[in-house]
Amino acid sequence: MSEVRVIEVRQSVFEDNNRDAQRLRDQLRAEKTCLINLMSSPGAGKTTMLKGLARALEGRVRLAVMEADIDSTIDAGAMIEAGIPAIQIHTGGMCHLDADMTRQGLEQLDRTQTDLVILENVGNLVCPAEFDTGASFNVTILSVPEGDDKPLKYPLMYETCSLLIISKMDVLPYFDFDPQAAAAHARLRNPGIEIVEISARTGEGMERLADWFEEKTAQWNK
């Protein structure tokens, strides 16, 4: 995986992250780049979902991926092996990305060749929800093995997202997970949240998911 480009981002020098995030969002709007910030617990299936999504979006949306991690280049390596333009962002131990760290990653991509950038944030349901990255939309994944009570315990994550992806639906028979309860818990905090159930392994829901990403990209870049 020697071809993985690793960007060691520095912590933001901006005191007001919200204002900086809005500045980045305005810039991305003007240059017609949709940025989607993907968040979840560690191991919820962000990277596997992204590989399936990239296949489903081929020929429809020009995609690039920024993989954020505290350490390792595993995820960007997996993307590049799957033929997806990707860079690895190292957060220097930080548990989240802010807008300036996101900008440092974006500067390494050729955005004239990209309609949609997906930022795979650090696996964490708490801190990433607190920091606006400048993204056009926030998306979260809840995997079946984690349990349907997570929206009750990590409310801010669900409040800040436009889409909840329920992943690993193929293992539903082996867990006490009620997708309707998960949806109801998420909607307690965010009545407008959209929900797509998927299994990256069986392909269930991946077409509907690709449609959502394509629509949002078109909506943002119009």
Add this chain to the structure above:
Amino acid sequence: MSEVRVIEVRQSVFEDNNRDAQRLRDQLRAEKTCLINLMSSPGAGKTTMLKGLARALEGRVRLAVMEADIDSTIDAGAMIEAGIPAIQIHTGGMCHLDADMTRQGLEQLDRTQTDLVILENVGNLVCPAEFDTGASFNVTILSVPEGDDKPLKYPLMYETCSLLIISKMDVLPYFDFDPQAAAAHARLRNPGIEIVEISARTGEGMERLADWFEEKTAQWNK
């Protein structure tokens, strides 16, 4: 769940958390209370494991549990229903506990009736590993559905723990998870880490786990 006692902890006033944690640890050593800090991703099975562990420790160790969460009293409620003395700590949005927040929780327990206090930290692999709570030992859980690469991505968590519990072993056939690879990845960072594989559902490994907690409690309180 009206009987759940909720402690809204305030952020520490101490600038030097490490020194404060050592002070708390010395105090717990003197009064013969073992404090074990349990960390994991959201949904790795901390609460389910604790219920099984409490049953296995009955008559052997006098246990109390402090459940830390950003919101909700689900976990302390589950403990109390299972007959385990428990309190709920609300972190006021914080992604981790520090030593002073831990102390505020401990002050609500009758420690003269307790040999072992287990602190269920906020579900998060990043920040809780960075803050010494004053615990006698740190323990982390990695559940099979999360993947065996987690120790490579969240190295500090595995460096700071004496025990790695690999949970949800009953669903191993449905996931690409290699317990030996997980162990090897954890030992890259922490060669001395002990590892116990469990399934709280089938009871696999729970007796060995109870032995570990009993031994550590006796070792600390001697």
